[in-house]
Amino acid sequence: MTGTIVGYARVSSVGQNEEAQIGILKKNDATKLFIDKASGKSRNKRPRLAEALEWVREGDVLMVTRLDRLARSVKDLHDIAQELDRKNVGLKVTEQSIDTTTPQGRLMFTMLGAIAEFETDLRKERQEEGIALAKAEGRFNGRPVTIDHQAVRKAFDEGMKPAQIAKEFGIARSSVYRALAEK
Numbered sequence: 001m002t003g004t005i006v007g008y009a010r011v012s013s014v015g016q017n018e019e020a021q022i023g024i025l026k027k028n029d030a031t032k033l034f035i036d037k038a039s040g041k042s043r044n045k046r047p048r049l050a051e052a053l054e055w056v057r058e059g060d061v062l063m064v065t066r067l068d069r070l071a072r073s074v075k076d077l078h079d080i081a082q083e084l085d086r087k088n089v090g091l092k093v094t095e096q097s098i099d100t101t102t103p104q105g106r107l108m109f110t111m112l113g114a115i116a117e118f119e120t121d122l123r124k125e126r127q128e129e130g131i132a133l134a135k136a137e138g139r140f141n142g143r144p145v146t147i148d149h150q151a152v153r154k155a156f157d158e159g160m161k162p163a164q165i166a167k168e169f170g171i172a173r174s175s176v177y178r179a180l181a182e183k
Contacts, residue, residue, distance in 0.1 A: 003059030005092075007033045008052050010069045021065045028094050030063050041072050043079070053083055061090040067098070067112050072120050077113040147171055152179040 007030030009021035018035050025033060034052035038045050049070075056062055062084060064070045070093075071077045081100060084091055090101040096112055099105035134140035147169070155165045162180075166173040 003057060003061065003089075004032055005030045005061050005063050006052055006056050007063050008035075008049060008070065009033065009065070010036045010038065010046065010049070012039055013037065021069065024065045024094055025063055028063060028092075039072075043071065043076050053080070056084070056087060056089045058088040061092050061101070063092045063094065065093070066095045067093055067109070068116050071113075072116065074113045074117045077109070077116075081109065147175055147179050149179040149182055152176055156180055 005028070007022070007025030007028075009018045009025060011018045011021075016037070018037070022033060022035070032055070034048040034055075036046045036048040043049060052062060067077065070091075071080060081091060084100070090099065091109065092099050092101075092105075093109070093112075096108070098108050098112065100109055131140055152165055152169065155168065156162070156176075160168070162173050162176040165171075165176045169176075
């Protein structure tokens with residue numbers, strides 16, 4: 001492939017820094033960069049990924065530093081790979097030595113994608129086990145199961161601001177707005 005090397009970087013939150021990924025992409029000759037600050041669980045809510053996939057043309061290569069920067073599910077990885085394949089665009093993953101322009105690279109891509117999804121599932125399972133243990137030991141309160149909508153409405157009608165109500169009831173401000181929206 002002799003087209004443009006298009007780099008895509010993603011960090012999960014605004015507090016994280018994408019500079020290391022950008023440095024690796026530039027070192028590997030990426031000349032056009034797209035950067036998202038969003039969760040990788042789904043392609044939704046990642047506008048720069050959508051732009052990158054729209055921008056690439058036949059002969060280009062989409063480059064990421066690691067597969068988990070591109071997607072966290074095998075389905076999303078395969079959907080992206082198929083979209084790139086339809087456009088005759090390669091995918092290179094610098095830190096995992098994947099290059100889908102080769103048969104070996106396509107095999108490695110599929111295997112590592114499955115492993116990444118497996119790791120995500122294990123992490124979720126461990127988190128759920130930890131929460132269950134904390135609940136059993138009385139150390140986990142979680143959020144309120146129900147919100148007293150009438151009490152929230154009364155506090156609002158008496159002049160309390162949503163932020164004050166949220167603090168008073170120990171709920172998120174968005175929950176206050178939802179309670180107020182219900183009749």
